[in-house]
Amino acid sequence: MKSEPGEVSIDDALAAPDQTVAWTGVRNYQARNFMRDAMQPGDGVLFYHSSCAEPGIAGLAEVASTSYPDETQFDPASHYYDAKATRETPRWMLVDVRIKKKTQLLPLAELRKMPELGGMQILQRGNRLSITPVTPQEWQTISRYLLKK
DNA sequence: GCCAACGTTGGC
DNA sequence: GCCAACGTTGGC
Numbered sequence: 001m002k003s004e005p006g007e008v009s010i011d012d013a014l015a016a017p018d019q020t021v022a023w024t025g026v027r028n029y030q031a032r033n034f035m036r037d038a039m040q041p042g043d044g045v046l047f048y049h050s051s052c053a054e055p056g057i058a059g060l061a062e063v064a065s066t067s068y069p070d071e072t073q074f075d076p077a078s079h080y081y082d083a084k085a086t087r088e089t090p091r092w093m094l095v096d097v098r099i100k101k102k103t104q105l106l107p108l109a110e111l112r113k114m115p116e117l118g119g120m121q122i123l124q125r126g127n128r129l130s131i132t133p134v135t136p137q138e139w140q141t142i143s144r145y146l147l148k149k
Numbered sequence: 150g151c152c153a154a155c156g157t158t159g160g161c
Numbered sequence: 162g163c164c165a166a167c168g169t170t171g172g173c
Contacts, residue, residue, distance in 0.1 A: 002171090028156075028169095051171055108172080126154045128170045 001061075001097065002050040002122075002130040010047050010058040013099045020064050020098040024072045025080045027092065031131040036067045036093040044139055045097055048122070049105070050130075056107035060143060065096035103146040116141045 001023065003009070013021045026032055045061040069090035072080035085091040111117055121132040134142075 004171095030156095055172070128155060130170085 001045050002048045004051045005049045005058075006052065009049065010099060010102050013047070013061070013097070014102060018064075018098065019100075020096050022070070023094045023097050024070050026070070026094060026130060027080065027082070028130065031129055032093055034131045034133065035095045038133070039063045039067070039095050041065060044134075044143075046134060046139075046142060047097070047099065054105055054107055056105045056109075056111065057103070057142065057146065058105055059102040060100045060146065061097050062100055063095050064098035067093040067095050070094045101147075106142065106146060111142075114141065114145075 005012075007025070008021055013019060023035065026035065041063050043063040045063060046057050047059045047061045049055055049058045069087070070080070070092040072078040073082040073085040073090060073092045074087060075081055080092075082091055111120070112123060117123060117138055120134070120138050121127060121129070
């Protein structure tokens with residue numbers, strides 16, 4: 001899951017109550033559908049810093065809730081306000097994400113050097129989705145790399 | 150700041 | 162439903 005550290009960094013998430021943040025601001029249907037339909041509490045999350053000086057994986061997290069409406073869609077003062085969304089028929093759903101471990105940054109450039117990750121969705125040309133699935137093999141490769149001393 | 154790639158919008 | 166125009170993402 002991508003986050004711009006200028007908005008919510010892994011340190012921001014660590015400082016939040018219960019190390020948990022609501023994943024607000026997703027306004028892409030595919031990404032929303034992953035949160036709404038595919039994610040379960042306890043699922044592993046790679047916390048990725050995007051649009052910053054050093055893009056890459058900053059730590060390990062987990063899905064900490066089932067999906068529920070993103071409050072920011074109802075708030076006219078929010079950058080993420082959506083006039084077409086109502087409380088009766090919300091358009092944007094999110095999940096809570098709890099940080100489990102901040103790690104050394106695993107930079108995008110390093111990810112690209114790992115042959116086992118050649119098929120990883122986030123590394124594909126033109127990928128822009130802020131939430132993408134990770135295969136068990138990719139998870140193994142990355143979490144081992146992150147947790148090794 | 151550039152720009153490739155992709156998503157969304159809206160006229161027809 | 163098509164598709165051109167426009168907006169956004171995100172690495173570099």
